[in-house]
Every structure is written in C-alpha cells, then in structure tokens.
Amino acid sequence: MTHCVMIRSMISFPEFFDFCLPTRVVAQVGAVSNVGTEARALGITRAFLLTDAVLVKLGIAEQVLAPLREAGVEIAGVFDSIPPNSETKVVERAAEAARAGGADGLVACGGGSVMDTAKAVGIVLSRGGSILDHQGINVIDRPVTPLICLPTTAGTGSEISRFAVVKDDASHQKISFVSDHLCPRLAILDAALTTSMPPALTAATGMDACTHAVEAYCSQGAGPFTDALGMAALPAIVETLPKAVADGADVAFRAKMLIASAMAGAAMSLAGVGCVHAMAHACGGRRNVPHGVANSILLPHGLGFNAEAIPEKASVLAAKFGIAECEKMSAGARAERLVAAVRDLSGACRVPQRLRDVGVVTGDLDAIAEDALADGAMFFNPRPAEAADLRKLLEAAF
Amino acid sequence: MPVYRDAEHLYECIGGLFDILKKDPVVGPKLAGAKFILQLTYTEPEAQITVDCLNPPAEPGVFVTWKRGPSPTPPLVELLMKGDIAHKFWLGRLNLLVALTMKQMVAKGPITKVLSLLPIIKPAYAIYPQMLKDKGYREMAP
Numbered sequence: 278m279t280h281c282v283m284i285r286s287m288i289s290f291p292e293f294f295d296f297c298l299p300t301r302v303v304a305q306v307g308a309v310s311n312v313g314t315e316a317r318a319l320g321i322t323r324a325f326l327l328t329d330a331v332l333v334k335l336g337i338a339e340q341v342l343a344p345l346r347e348a349g350v351e352i353a354g355v356f357d358s359i360p361p362n363s364e365t366k367v368v369e370r371a372a373e374a375a376r377a378g379g380a381d382g383l384v385a386c387g388g389g390s391v392m393d394t395a396k397a398v399g400i401v402l403s404r405g406g407s408i409l410d411h412q413g414i415n416v417i418d419r420p421v422t423p424l425i426c427l428p429t430t431a432g433t434g435s436e437i438s439r440f441a442v443v444k445d446d447a448s449h450q451k452i453s454f455v456s457d458h459l460c461p462r463l464a465i466l467d468a469a470l471t472t473s474m475p476p477a478l479t480a481a482t483g484m485d486a487c488t489h490a491v492e493a494y495c496s497q498g499a500g501p502f503t504d505a506l507g508m509a510a511l512p513a514i515v516e517t518l519p520k521a522v523a524d525g526a527d528v529a530f531r532a533k534m535l536i537a538s539a540m541a542g543a544a545m546s547l548a549g550v551g552c553v554h555a556m557a558h559a560c561g562g563r564r565n566v567p568h569g570v571a572n573s574i575l576l577p578h579g580l581g582f583n584a585e586a587i588p589e590k591a592s593v594l595a596a597k598f599g600i601a602e603c604e605k606m607s608a609g610a611r612a613e614r615l616v617a618a619v620r621d622l623s624g625a626c627r628v629p630q631r632l633r634d635v636g637v638v639t640g641d642l643d644a645i646a647e648d649a650l651a652d653g654a655m656f657f658n659p660r661p662a663e664a665a666d667l668r669k670l671l672e673a674a675f
Numbered sequence: 676m677p678v679y680r681d682a683e684h685l686y687e688c689i690g691g692l693f694d695i696l697k698k699d700p701v702v703g704p705k706l707a708g709a710k711f712i713l714q715l716t717y718t719e720p721e722a723q724i725t726v727d728c729l730n731p732p733a734e735p736g737v738f739v740t741w742k743r744g745p746s747p748t749p750p751l752v753e754l755l756m757k758g759d760i761a762h763k764f765w766l767g768r769l770n771l772l773v774a775l776t777m778k779q780m781v782a783k784g785p786i787t788k789v790l791s792l793l794p795i796i797k798p799a800y801a802i803y804p805q806m807l808k809d810k811g812y813r814e815m816a817p
C-alpha cells in the first residue's frame with residue numbers, strides 16, 4: 278500500500294502539458310496480413326514500400342507486399358537500399374522513386390533508419406523541394422503522405438514518434454524534423470516480424486527503449502500521460518529484454534518487447550529525452566556508435582548524474598527496476614542501486630559496457646561533450662549541465 | 676492589442692536590443708562565434724530582422740550586424756513568431772518548451788544551431804527590460 282501511494286504521487290502534474298497520440302496502434306502476431314486492408318482504409322491506392330536488403334532477403338518484405346496486392350493496393354515501388362544510418366541522398370533517391378511510381382501512400386518495414394527515411398520521404402513527396410528545406414521544429418504544418426509502419430526491431434519508437442532524423446551527407450551532421458504530422462498514421466506491431474533479429478541487435482534496440490522510458494520520465498517535458506506510458510513500459514522491458522535476447526524465437530517475449538517499446542517511444546516522443554540521448558547522438562555522429570549501444574553504455578552514468586536532481590523519480594525508477602524496499606534507502610544509496618541495476622540489465626543482455634569498446638577514443642571526449650551540449654535532447658534534461666559535466670560522464674563511461 | 680504597436684516600434688525595441696548586443700563585450704563575440712545568419716520573421720506586427728553572425732563587420736568594436744528585412748543570402752536558421760511572443764522571450768519570461776509545443780514558434784533549420792544560441796543570449800534578458808525603461812517604455816517592462 279505504501280508502495281502504491283508512493284508511485285501514485287510520483288506522476289508529474291506540471292502546469293502545462295500537451296498530449297496527442299495521432300498514431301493508431303494495432304498489435305497482433307500475424308497482423309502484417311492485414312496491411313492491405315488497413316492501407317485501403319487510409320485511402321492508399323498505390324503504396325511505396327521502404328525496407329532494407331536484409332528484410333527482402335529474409336522474405337519479410339514479401340510478407341508486406343502480398344497482402345497489399347491481395348487487397349487491391351498497387352505497388353508503386355520498393356526501395357530497399359536504406360543503410361543503418363540513413364542519409365539525405367537516400368531520402369532524395371527514394372522520394373524520386375516514389376514520385377515516379379505515383380505513390381499516394383508509404384509503408385515502412387524495418388528498423389528506425391527505415392522508418393525515419395520513410396517519414397522524410399513523405400515530407401519531400403507532399404511538400405516538394407529538398408529535404409533540407411524542411412528541417413526544424415513545427416516547420417511541417419500540414420499532413421504529409423500517409424505512412425504505415427511495421428517495425429522489425431523493438432526500440433526506436435519511430436513507429437509512433439513525431440521525430441525523424443537523417444544524416445546530411447554533405448555536412449555529415451544529423452538533421453532533425455519535429456512535427457505532430459510526422460507521426461505515422463498506423464503502427465502495426467507484429468512480433469513475428471522481429472523474431473529474426475539477432476541477439477546483439479535485440480539487446481541494443483531494447484536498451485534504447487529502456488532509455489526512452491527512463492529519460493522521458495525524468496524529462497522536463499514529462500506529463501501524467503507520458504509518465505503512465507513510460508512507467509508501464511519500463512518493468513516490462515526490464516523483465517523481458519534479457520529473455521528476448523536469450524530466446525529470440527519466443528514470439529511472446531518479442532510481442533511484449535515490441536509493445537513496451539512503442540509505449541516508451543510514445544513517452545519519448547511527447548516528453549523528450551535528456552543527456553543520455555544527447556551524448557549517444559554525439560557518439561553516433563563522431564564514431565558511428567550504434568544508437569542503442571551508446572544509450573546502453575551511457576544510461577547508468579546519465580541517470581546517476583540526474584538522480585540527484587529528481588530523487589523522488591529516481592525512487593520510482595528503482596522500484597520499476599525491481600529494487601526491493603528502495604523507499605527505505607537514502608537517496609544516495611538508492612541512486613547507486615539504480616545505476617547498478619541498469620548495468621546489470623545491459624550486462625545480462627551482453628551489450629558492450631564501455632565507450633572504448635565501441636570505437637570511441639580518448640581524444641574524442643571533448644568534442645563529444647561539446648556536441649552533446651548543443652543537442653536538442655539537453656533542452657529537456659532535468660539537471661542543468663555544462664560541457665565539463667558531460668565530459669566527466671563520458672570519461673566515466675569510457 | 677499587440678505589445679509592439681507597429682513594425683517601427685518593434686524595430687525600435689528588438690533592433691535596439693541588437694544594437695546593444697552587437698557591441699556587448701560578452702555577448703557580441705559569442706554571437707560572432709556562432710557563424711551563421713539568423714532571420715527573425717514576425718507577425719503582428721509584420722517585420723523581419725536579419726542578424727548576420729557570419730560576416731565580420733568592418734566597424735571596430737562591433738562583432739555582428741543586423742538589418743531590417745530578409746537576409747540577402749538564405750539564412751541558416753529562421754525563427755517565426757508573433758511580436759508578443761518575441762517580447763516575452765526577450766524579457767526572459769517565455770517557456771520555450773511551451774511555446775514550441777503550442778506552435779507559437781517555428782524554428783526552421785538545424786535545431787542544434789538554434790539551441791546553441793540560448794546560453795549565449797542569456798544576458799539579453801536583463802539588458803532588454805532595462806533598455807525599454809531607458810527608452811521610456813516602462814509599461815512594457817513591469
């Protein structure tokens with residue numbers, strides 16, 4: 278009972294919040310077979326599929342195309358040349374192909390990079406010009422080409438979020454798009470599409486989902502709805518991720534991860550994230566460290582830093598990580614246990630534990646700290662931080 | 676009734692602020708270090724200010740320049756808002772998170788560049804109300 282009261286009182290009730298979840302979510306093993314009917318219901322008559330070469334090879338792309346055809350939706354084209362960190366030139370090429378095929382709707386089947394590319398393609402298709410013309414916050418002020426997402430990883434949350442990020446191949450900078458109109462019209466969560474994901478990718482993307490749940494809850498942009506989503510997702514992720522990594526063929530583990538990841542993604546989309554994501558983005562920009570891996574390495578450090586500013590929220594997080602009787606501990610002891618629990622989770626999932634193990638060198642740390650400080654995610658961090666603070670966290674994670 | 680009664684009034688106040696900032700020994704060099712052109716586009720009243728933090732001015736003691744109207748070369752960043760929102764911002768009383776969520780502000784261009792300006796211009800939150808008082812607009816800076 279005490280525990281219950283504590284949790285209830287830890288939901289944020291800020292003076293202001295804004296909640297809108299424009300994406301319809303459908304979850305069922307085998308739901309991909311309904312994508313054609315769903316596309317038609319959205320008024321799509323010519324669908325353009327964005328995916329990657331591996332998923333084509335595995336036959337997953339065909340699992341999407343067949344029901345589209347069956348429902349009488351014409352295939353405007355298939356674009357499968359999307360790299361793990363998509364670029365503006367990929368977006369422009371895919372948009373050209375979609376336009377040439379007369380597409381009036383987009384279907385994305387893949388991980389975060391595929392889905393973000395599809396969002397960017399939708400911008401170019403509906404608004405014209407170069408993709409670079411549309412970067413920013415609230416620049417996209419009208420609906421874009423309808424998009425259906427079928428995530429094949431459980432972590433990015435792109436299937437439900439209002440963000441898209443791609444790399445500008447000229448400047449090598451990540452460029453961001455933020456608008457409610459970038460929320461896909463439909464997310465089909467079909468766990469069967471994720472069973473072929475290898476353990477390392479399952480672990481990294483799952484730790485990304487974990488970081489979304491944690492950082493959204495700690496964010497300055499947190500509100501009651503996002504807290505509810507993130508804090509419902511977190512224990513599911515903590516409990517299920519190691520099992521999904523160990524036994525990837527078990528569709529029940531996969532389904533739980535996929536749903537929890539979308540919930541954490543919704544929280545992240547609306548509440549924002551924080552210093553862990555800021556540093557992870559910077560590691561990705563400088564050394565191509567995979568997003569989930571960087572988040573996983575940095576989460577205990579960022580959380581340890583922030584816990585001091587949000588002791589009550591840290592206490593709720595500790596409970597969600599399964600730390601017994603955490604309410605009886607001192608704030609310091611609780612933060613320590615929490616950090617250890619995050620490390621235990623990533624350790625159990627066999628994610629690399631140090632930045633030095635993933636290609637970062639000591640000479641990078643100053644630049645990564647500077648990049649991270651200018652990252653949009655810092656805007657939401659619950660504790661003010663200077664470059665020197667981030668440098669210290671990066672050093673500890675090194 | 677908008678806080679700036681017309682474009683001329685907006686230029687007098689926000690332009691006046693940039694006249695101070697461009698020579699400010701703390702803010703000026705940092706703005707110059709940003710190295711990009713910023714365009715501020717206002718409605719109610721309609722006005723436009725271009726702040727050039729890219730091309731170093733010839734005038735000694737001046738770190739950046741500003742002018743009325745659009746940028747002659749495409750700006751890297753454009754911020755669009757109503758005059759009232761801008762006024763609240765320079766008073767340091769605008770919650771940016773709320774303003775962006777409520778779509779009271781549009782930030783066009785690289786988000787990191789926009790955010791990198793925030794710590795730089797912090798001193799302006801004290802300079803602006805003082806400047807308004809000096810100009811006799813005490814009611815605008817309560």
Ligand SMILES: [Fe+2]
Nearest residue numbers: 433485489568
């Ligand atoms: Fe993420």
